[in-house]
Amino acid sequence: WAKAAGGATYSFYDGPVAQRVQRRHRLNVLLRQALERGEFHLHYQPRLDIRTGHVTGWEALLRWNQPTEGNISPAEFIPVAEESGLILEIGDWVLRQAVAQQASWIGQGLCPGTMAVNLSPRQFRMPNLSRQIAEILALHAVEPESLELEITETALMEDVSSAREILSEISRMGVKLAIDDFGTGHSSLNYLRDFPFDRLKIDRSFVICLGHDSQQEAIAQAIIVLAHALNLSVVAEGVETESQLQYLGANQCDEIQGFLFSRPLPPAECERLLRDRQDIATMPHTRASCR
Ligand code: C2E
Ligand code: MG
Ligand code: MG
Numbered sequence: 001w002a003k004a005a006g007g008a009t010y011s012f013y014d015g016p017v018a019q020r021v022q023r024r025h026r027l028n029v030l031l032r033q034a035l036e037r038g039e040f041h042l043h044y045q046p047r048l049d050i051r052t053g054h055v056t057g058w059e060a061l062l063r064w065n066q067p068t069e070g071n072i073s074p075a076e077f078i079p080v081a082e083e084s085g086l087i088l089e090i091g092d093w094v095l096r097q098a099v100a101q102q103a104s105w106i107g108q109g110l111c112p113g114t115m116a117v118n119l120s121p122r123q124f125r126m127p128n129l130s131r132q133i134a135e136i137l138a139l140h141a142v143e144p145e146s147l148e149l150e151i152t153e154t155a156l157m158e159d160v161s162s163a164r165e166i167l168s169e170i171s172r173m174g175v176k177l178a179i180d181d182f183g184t185g186h187s188s189l190n191y192l193r194d195f196p197f198d199r200l201k202i203d204r205s206f207v208i209c210l211g212h213d214s215q216q217e218a219i220a221q222a223i224i225v226l227a228h229a230l231n232l233s234v235v236a237e238g239v240e241t242e243s244q245l246q247y248l249g250a251n252q253c254d255e256i257q258g259f260l261f262s263r264p265l266p267p268a269e270c271e272r273l274l275r276d277r278q279d280i281a282t283m284p285h286t287r288a289s290c291r
């Protein structure tokens with residue numbers, strides 16, 4: 001297979017496949033040190049109620065600033081960590097960090113809403129996941145209802161019956177569950193019925209098409225109707241334009257997330273945003289509570 005279709009010849013040692021293998025190997029080595037050396041941090045992207053514009057919650061997104069390589073995208077390193085199993089330690093760190101952040105915001109009198117954390121398939125298969133979550137919540141005295149876990153369809157596929165059991169356990173604790181990137185994986189509509197999800201996140205690939213591709217629009221509309229019929233609230237990810245926002249509002253989408261309102265932000269900027277908005281929320285005649 002040394003000869004590529006274009007006629008160029010690659011040797012095993014420097015072809016694109018080998019380069020990818022080497023890059024993954026290198027990332028693996030670097031990832032092992034990243035936790036101990038404190039190279040990870042979290043950014044948080046707000047989620048907004050489409051009707052009121054209020055911040056309803058945040059999604060914690062992992063950031064890796066590697067001293068020699070610079071910023072490496074989670075889209076690149078999460079799969080590597082998933083493959084090596086290191087995701088278990090990294091995922092535990094993310095959960096702890098996000099819940100601690102939530103506790104700190106609540107302690108400052110801010111109303112952050114729910115904190116959503118992405119769970120990888122491998123974490124999801126840990127037998128003691130719900131115990132780990134309960135322990136972290138108790139440690140920071142955070143209500144289970146203010147934590148949300150985002151899970152993709154792929155994570156559910158591997159072992160459907162144990163997945164259902166784990167999710168039910170977590171859901172009974174009061175922790176919220178969201179199905180992430182909906183519409184991109186092997187979407188089985190049964191998942192929506194059989195798993196105790198609270199929220200569905202429509203993948204960005206559908207949002208991008210709003211206003212351009214009537215077939216993708218039809219699917220997005222149908223997803224919203226279906227989700228509501230099954231008692232799930234709907235978030236659109238990756239909202240970048242006013243016209244997408246308008247389209248989603250007209251089609252009863254509940255919440256939005258995306259660069260149109262805000263990129264994922266470092267904690268200090270999140271706090272500023274919460275404070276600015278809180279001024280409005282605590283004016284007379286508006287509800288002063290966090291909910
Ligand atoms: P995701 O969970 O679907 O997260 C949404 C991604 O879309 C984030 O990319 C976010 O920065 C990006 N995004 C949000 N709004 C917009 C927008 O308007 N336009 C565009 N172009 N992008 C937008 P990010 O932070 O690079 O994360 C990529 C993926 O990496 C995440 O997709 C998630 O699957 C994974 N990931 C990130 N952090 C974690 C983590 O702590 N644990 C696990 N297991 N996975 C994570
Ligand atoms: Mg997510
Ligand atoms: Mg997503």
Ligand code: MG
Nearest residue numbers: 181203204237
């Ligand atoms: Mg996505």
